Amino acid sequence: MGRGSKMLLTGAGVAGIVAAAGRARKAVQGAQAGKGDDVPVTVLAAPEDIARAWAEDGAAPGTPGTSGSPGPADAEELDLRPAPAGRGTEVRVRPETGRDGDGHRIGAHERLRRVKARLEAGEVVTTEGQPTGRGPVAEALTTAVSERLGGGAS
């Protein structure tokens, strides 16, 4: 990934990579000043792979629990910049763009976590369906409460 590259997505596709060597500092200052609501994550992957994974989120093979059709990628909110020291790509997204494959709105944070895990680890680890002593009704209830409180399905 080239130094200073920046990618903005528009609609459901990739708008392009803007080679912005020399502008990186300015871009970061802009992000600090005006995008305080963004949800950030650093992904050890190239920006084009992140853009693709973001658009495809919800249809990841080998990822149980996210098998619905992809939601629209409101991608003008997805901002990609190179992370320092070979750490991949800094990703920032506006929270309202996040939604899961079943059409339910989820936090951008959770969606970014899934994208990051798919790209880095090859799958999104889950605990849904593992043994507990709670029984199916209590398990479904605690999972639902956990998700409503902002956690994952654990």
Add this chain to the structure above:
Amino acid sequence: MRALVWQGVNDLAVEDVPEPRLLNDHDAILRVRATATCGSDLHLVDGYIPTMRQGDVLGHELLGEVVETGPGVERLAVGDRVVVCSIIACGRCWHCREGRFSLCDNTNPNPAIAETVWGHAGAGIFGYSHMTGGFAGSHAEYLRVPFADQGCFPVPEGLSDDAAVYASDAVPTGWMGADNAEVQPGDVVAVWGAGGVGQMAARAALLMGAERVVVVDRFPERLRMVEEVIGAEPLDYTAVDVHEALLETTAGRGPDRCIEAVGMEAHDTGLEHAYDRVKQALRLHTERAAPLRQAIRACRKGGTVSVLGVFGGFVDKFPLGAAMNKGLTLRLGQQHGHRYIPMLLDRMAAGEIPTAHLTTHPMALEEAVDGYDLFKHKRDGCVRAVFHP
């Protein structure tokens, strides 16, 4: 299958639960052959680590046999006898590639709790609350292991189940404590806690070339193990003033490296312990940290304090002034076991790291409630109860 489940604070039960199944492509299913109690489990049993839920399966230190693998598993085969690192790591994120496996970015499916309390979420851990992922634990007949190629390590022949099981947690945690302490040949090292992890830290320090290793505890049977099996020097904190004894041992310098292997429910004597107990019981702080305070105060100027014991929240009366003005280095963390376990299994097989003596109480899984009672209260000389489902 049968499993030991957490029903509430100080309320455990062996119950029927569903058998695990493959949930991700990189999973394996193991038949558990040996699963050990660990001092850090007591923080869950006693309710000091929050976010346990009724019905959670406990246990994180295990040895098992592979019975099924997912389509993404390449290095394991059905029938392999393996130890499983208690930490779950993807092996591919930036932290894993740097060798800091317990900081893995991708193995806690419920990071919101840890992010709220700690700022960031670490790796998932088997059977260790929903703050570390909510994974089912190993005190069961079968266990599902995510990222099995990363976390399962074949056990050398000749190493018994009851000896090898500690390669899952106690041995790598102890080794990392000495590694983090940067033990050098000629060092004097003090270790607080003579449980399994403390003994392994002491042994690691000796193997790294420490001139003397002193282990602080109060239980005679554990102190005997320190002397007779590990080859270190026991120090009974109920019989002597630890600070004065360590200064005497080092002619006033203080130990070069101090390793805390006790954690948030430390016992001590005197008013400070009473103060800690009351504040913890009232939830005005979450840690009883007397050994950590002692370590910082005793450590020589410019030395290193390495923290292995599990802490969960906030500690009172932390001697930051001593740490700062003496120029100490503090190193902390859950074990990065994936980095160490293959090397440690070789050392265990070669007889360099004795562990079989730790299993004072081998038991059936059906006896696990009694096993935890023995272990918690150190009855009958219990150092570790190991269950065989």
